[in-house]
């Protein structure tokens with residue numbers, strides 16, 4: 001179940017961007033221990049789990065009229081802030097099934113591919129560790 005948010009440019013009566021968020025989790029896969037090591041890198045041994053709560057960016061799109069102006073990054077920064085510093089919900093990672101064409105955009109925003117097993121697919125599963133965004 002997802003919640004969708006619209007960013008409206010009221011003066012021009014246009015939708016500038018939209019995105020949706022849903023609850024997710026990253027679960028340990030014994031066949032991909034390298035992946036798990038990557039995810040656990042910043043987590044002390046005593047706090048390591050077999051799964052971690054996450055928030056998934058289900059859809060994110062910026063109206064072409066406003067692309068390349070930092071709006072996509074602004075949206076991701078606000079999601080990072082909302083789920084790290086505001087702490088309304090205990091959550092360690094942001095995940096996204098990124099369209100292949102959008103992978104460089106997410107990489108510029110600090111996301112990493114989780115696995116190599118989807119490298120030939122249309123979308124790639126990526127994550128961002130919210131620990132990297134805590135400013136307090």
Ligand SMILES: CC(C)(COP(=O)(O)OP(=O)(O)OC[C@H]1O[C@@H](n2cnc3c(N)ncnc32)[C@H](O)[C@@H]1OP(=O)(O)O)[C@@H](O)C(=O)NCCC(=O)NCCS
Nearest residue numbers: 060061062067068069070071072073098099101102104105
């Ligand atoms: C991908 C998308 C959300 C980016 O939004 P945006 O507002 O244009 O992105 P920003 O202006 O914040 O760009 C941030 C950086 O990423 C780069 N970037 C953005 N889209 C990129 C792409 N498709 N490929 C490579 N780099 C990209 C920008 O050049 C910019 O780099 P800079 O920091 O060096 O200037 C937008 O292009 C879009 O809606 N695309 C179509 C739908 C889509 O692919 N959504 C993602 C599905 S998971």
